[in-house]
Amino acid sequence: MRHARGSRHSPVNTQKLTIIAQDPSIRIGGKIVVSEVDVPAEELLAGPRGYRVNVIDFDTATSTLYKPAVLKRARDGQYEDPFALPPKANGKPRKRPKGYDKTLVSDPTFHAQNVYAIVMRTLAQFEFALGRRVPWGSQGHQIHVAPHAFADANAFYSREHRGIFFGYFTGPSNRTIYTCLSHDVVAHEATHAILDGIRSRYLEPSSPDQAAFHEGFADIIALLSIFSLPDLVGQLLDRGTPRGRMISKAHLTTEALKKSVLLGLAEEMGVGLSAGRDSALRRSAKLKPGRPYMSMPEFSEEHDRGELLVAAMMNAFLEIWMSRLKKIGFVAAGKRDRSLVVEEGARAAGHLLTMAIRALDYCPPTDITFADYLSALLTVDREVVPDDKYGYRAALLTHFNNFDIRHARGADKDGTWKQFDGQGLVYARTHFDSMLRDKEEVFRFIWENRKALDIDDRGYVEVQSVRPSIRIGPDGFTLRETVAEYVQIMTLQARELKTAFKITSPPDLPPTMRIRIFGGGALIFDEYGQLKYKIANRIEDARRQTARLKYLWESGALDGDQDEGLRLARLHRARMARPERSE
Amino acid sequence: MAASAPTSLNIRTYQVGFGDCFLLSFIYDDGKKRHVLIDFGTKALPKGTPKGHMLRIAKNIEATVGEDPFAVVATHRHLDHISGFEPNAQGSGTGNIIARMKPTVVVQPWTEQPDLAENAKAPALKRFGKGAAARVAALSDVHEIAAHVVDATRRGQLPREMRDRLSFIGEDNIKNPGAVKNLMTMGQKKPVYVFSGTKSGLDALLPDVKVHVLGPPTVAQSDKIKSYAKTSDQYWNFQARAMRAGTASARSKGRSKVLFPRHVASAGPNYPVEARWLIYHARLAQAEQLLSIVTMLDKFMNNTSVILVFEAGSKKLLFPGDAQLENWLFALDGTNDKYKALLQSVDLYKVGHHGSWNATPKKLWALFKKKKATSGPGRLKTLMSTLEGVFHEDHEVPRGKLVTELKNQSDLVSTNKLPKSDLFKDTLVQL
Known part of the structure; x- marks a missing residue:
């Protein structure tokens, strides 16, 4: 038997595509940080247009339709990534062609590729965690994505318009800022579309918690998904300092990490908003723990309330990461092995990301509260790791409590959902x-x-x-x-x-x-x-x-x-x- | 010489369609009258209104006031509240008529204080507090954003069904430099710029009438209220800048500034079939976005409204301009017992923002003790200057539920029901 591409081997499952790893403002050595990410392999038309995402580059501000990105088929059946850096030679860093960074910012076909890859990658993370195909919240199999939809500092998913729309705007130094080039913004919007597909009633007005949940959850996914890019994390941990195989412990404290690029969202947009603001649009992890947040009037407002969820989750992540690092020790005075640090971060983030997604199945479909979500998270983890040997549940409970989020009222003492007592249930009339x-x-x-x-x-x-x-x-x-x-x-x-x-x-x-x-x-x-x-x-x-x-x-x-x-x-x-x- | 006390008050509610114009004539026991004109503007007149309607109103105001003492209050700078103060080059405009009446004083919100944006630290301006300069600068940004929106609707890039609504709100928020300048210079005395708790500037004009200023709050005052979402003043600067990215070039040359000129597939109007669904929906989504922006900025401007309570004899009369929830929150804050007591005993309420859904907060309406289902002496009187059908039905103005409540619980006078031939409706209040 032969497969479609004329090979007796199974077709590959993934395709590598280059994306901007954070946004064009995050640079190392003056260069934009890029990453090659794996996205599900599929038949692609011009756009790119695949089986779940259809990128159409129309700008309403100027009524202009831009040419679609066309990826050429390579010999191995995969598509050529037109923005891939040359492969490493003899272990030396990849050399960038002249004007490469400028091309990334000024070529709309790269923008189209960037949004396509990040949206598909985010979708793949959900499908991996849930072990099934995940629908969009909007009708249809393919969601529209418009990378330059309007001149405005906004980006959003719209169920009614079956699309994700990204704006562009002029930054403080008259430079155009494209929201479609921000990994965090794209992953955040894609998460809204996916969450809406899994739990459609969470967009309805219900309670301060439900109003805040969509935003908080989308932030969590955007932040944790970055850690699955080890090269990037390794580079960003001590950005601006000379890098080598070792990394100083000074960069690995909880406080240092909270301030790092990795824990901030949408840096370029944050800077674009106004001078004097924190560089990131949102840095929830820096919220101080131990306040009665859930009853404070200013945290009944949905944006601030959403940050509590993010703060709890990201602080739990940091504690788990730090505790894993303690186990691996130092390789020299005050130095740790960079690759091990990154690997441990990726493991902790990967596990939490999967938990965060899978927990949705364990939440009620209407009127969600943060308490419900905490119990769902704990239950998911108990199902996978009954003895909590890595301390995930303990860390989650501690940090959610630190931000005044308690487990659900009907849950067990350890915060997990109680199993259903199935006595009296009739199965005989169903198959x-x-x-x-x-x-x-x-x-x-x-x-x-x-x-x-x-x-x-x-x-x-x-x-x-x-x-x-x-x-x-x-x-x-x-x-x-x-x-x-x-x-x-x-x-x-x-x-x-x-x-x-x-x-x-x-x-x-x-x-x-x-x-x-x-x-x-x-x-x-x-x-x-x-x-x-x-x-x-x-x-x-x-x-x-x-x-x-x-x-x-x-x-x-x-x-x-x-x-x-x-x-x-x-x-x-x-x-x-x-x-x-x-x- | 001390004046006598006022015995009655005639409130003339002019038919200005979607706008406000009230002439308060206090009648003193010596027979003399003293007048306060609160706002004079329109955004839309009823269909069939003859040309020169606003001029007839200006002349009526002039004739009614005559040589009596007279002051002007411009609650905020929306077109529907100040368009009547716009002079023309020939000196025959409505604004020229009001100016030649030489009001003793013009009262405006603190945000109208000239030079505040540039010299916020000047001793005379320090009383407006921290953040005042940014607030004033934000107002100017709001005008620019409104102009962008109006421009986008004129260029026809937005779906037809959204254009009217966008241009209505957008135009109400674009700058009226002529009216603003006229208000600044028409008074015999220097203009008075007020905020919550300050003197009104009307005390000398209206002996034996206490005029309480309940709003607008300054930035520092409103910062004390923590229970609602605020919009940063810097945001408007940011938003104005953001919108320049797509429209600046278009406005100057009539052509749009294309981001990537070498990558254009089509500039329309005949786009490829496979892109048309997205194009229609992207435009609709963008129009909805613009509507969300102009609604926000409209509210922002409304919340600079002066809120006055006139306390004369045994009566209290509330004139809040277009103040919406955020402006009211300071006055309604639990700590402001004095304001609360005043509001509880209000006898007459000028309905805020033409009867819109959020300018009469439930909390405020609940305070009015004189509202009741049965008519008779002592019942709350309400005045509403409005015009049906100019806003989209989703945001109906006046709001049906509110109008029903006003009718059921108060003696309502609404310009919406005035016969076309009537220029105004008088309401006499015995003080």
């Missing part, structure tokens, strides 16, 4: 094979077991998805679980809420106003099709619904003037527009 993929079959399971599952049957219930989750278990064997999510929806008049659900309405809420309430859960079935976890927000949870209603009323979300389609765009603009916070 194992159908339960792996069929929404109707899972709904039947819910219907037959609604009492045992404690699902209120007064409202509308819909199974939104049934997805496989495949990972390697603690014993090294492949483990296939099934994740199903159901949503409950009910619409009542405000005056009916008290009687029906003991929900207290805000005093000035008009009694006849129609209020829509949500509930729902994630059902995790083990490899035998038995229900292992039910992680749910019950629709009749009066405490949660009362708090939600109060938030919606006070934030104006019930006034009907908020255009939800533009929520992320508005969120990003407000994030840039807010004053710098004084510590």
Whole structure:
């Protein structure tokens, strides 16, 4: 048997493409830091246009459509990377052609390649963590990406417009800043599109936590994914100092790392915003721990609240990294082996990144709170590493608590979700094979077991998805679980809420106003099709619904003037527009 | 000689469509009158309004005031509040008429203080506090951004369905240099620039009337409120600069500044079929972006509005310009008991921002103790100057829910319901 390219070998799974590793302002030796990254190999048309991403370079400010990037097919069946640096010769660093950096900034086909590669790479990270294909939040298989969509300092994913749009703007020294050249910005926006595909109701107004979750989560993915580029991390750890095989311990303290380029987001945009600001657009890891953040009025605002999630996660990451470094020791006085340092960072970040993504399956599909997310993270890790031998769960608990985030109320003492007590569940009326993929079959399971599952049957219930989750278990064997999510929806008049659900309405809420309430859960079935976890927000949870209603009323979300389609765009603009916070 | 006390007040609400123009005539027990004109501007007049309508209003103001003492309050610099102060070269404009009436004083928000951006540290200007210069500079950036947006709508790059709304808000926020200069120079005395807690500058004109200034807060005052998202003043400078990247060249030469001239595939209008879906949606997304920007800057400008409470006899009358939530927050802050007490006993409320959804915060409305379902003496009176149908329905002005509440809980006078032939509606308040 021959494969498509005329070879008897399986086609390669990945394709190397050059990207700007951070953004054009991050330079070493005056040169833009670039990296060759692996992206899923696929058939590519001009754009690039692949099976998940369609780059179309249209600028609304000037009504100009730019020529697409065309990648030529090489002999080995892969595509030629037109911006690849020449290969290393005799171990010497790669030599850059003259004008290489200028080309990167001034050639829109590189910009198109850059966004394509980072979006595909981010998608691949999610698919790797979840062991399945992941849909976009928007309709269709291919998301549009416009690298120079408008003259504005903004970039956003829009479900309604089925695309990710990147702006460009003039920086302080009249230099044009392209948001599509910032790894952090591109990875952040791609994450919004993917998260929206996994949990579509997280973009709805619900609570300060849900409002902040999208932003915080997208930041976490952007920050952690950088650590999978070892060459880059090795270079950026002590940028500006002479580099060699060793690295001084002075660069490896928690404080030094918090200040490093690696822990800051979108440096060039940050500088572009205004002089005097921290160089990064956001450096959440520098938040001071130990304050009652979750109840502080300024942290009820969604941008600042999102930073708490990032601060907790990135501080946990630093602690884990530092503790792994202690185990490897020094190779000379005050010096560590650079490659080992990078390797340990990549391992810790890779594990946390996978946890962060996989935890989404263990979160309720509506009205997420940071507490839910923490419990989901801990549960995911317990499933993979039951004895916490690397201290991930301890570090996460400590640092989430440091930023005033506690585990969920219904969780176990150690913060993880309790396994579902499956006594009384009826499996006889459903079929194992159908339960792996069929929404109707899972709904039947819910219907037959609604009492045992404690699902209120007064409202509308819909199974939104049934997805496989495949990972390697603690014993090294492949483990296939099934994740199903159901949503409950009910619409009542405000005056009916008290009687029906003991929900207290805000005093000035008009009694006849129609209020829509949500509930729902994630059902995790083990490899035998038995229900292992039910992680749910019950629709009749009066405490949660009362708090939600109060938030919606006070934030104006019930006034009907908020255009939800533009929520992320508005969120990003407000994030840039807010004053710098004084510590 | 000490003047007598005012016994009644006539409030003349002029029909200016989408705009504000109120002439307050305090009638004293000696029969003399003293007048305050609060705003004079329009952004859109009702359909079918005859030409020269604003001129007729100016002449009516002139005739009503005559030689009586008279002052002007310009709550903020939006077109729909100050366009009537614009003079013309012939000296026959509405602004010329108001100027020749020689108001004793013109009261404006502190952000209108000239030279504040350049000389914030000058002793006379220090009272405006830290951050004042940046706030004033931001206002100028806001004008530039609004001009960019208006320009983009005129060049026809945005979807048709969004253009009217964008240009309406954009044009309201572009600079009105003629009116601004006229306001600065028309008073007999130096203009008074006020902020929350300062004297109004109207005390000498209105004996036995206390005029409380509740807003706008200075930067330092509003910084004390921590519970809402703020917009940094520097942001507007940044945004203005960002937008220059795409429009500067276009404005100067009528052609757009293309980022990568050597890589152009098509400059339209006939784009390749496979790109058209994205092009339409990118344009729509961009129009939505611009709308989000002009809405933000419109709010920013509204929040520079002067908020006044006139306390005369037993009555309190609230005139907040277009103040929106962020302006109100300082006055409504839990620590401002004095303001709270004043607001609770308000007898007449000029509805903020033409009845828009967020200029009458729920917290403010909840304070008014004199609102009630049954009509009769002592019931809250409300005045609303507005015009239906000029904003997009998603952001309806006046807001239906608010209008219903105003009708149910107060005696509402709205210019929206005035017959076309009427120039104004008088409301007499016994003090």
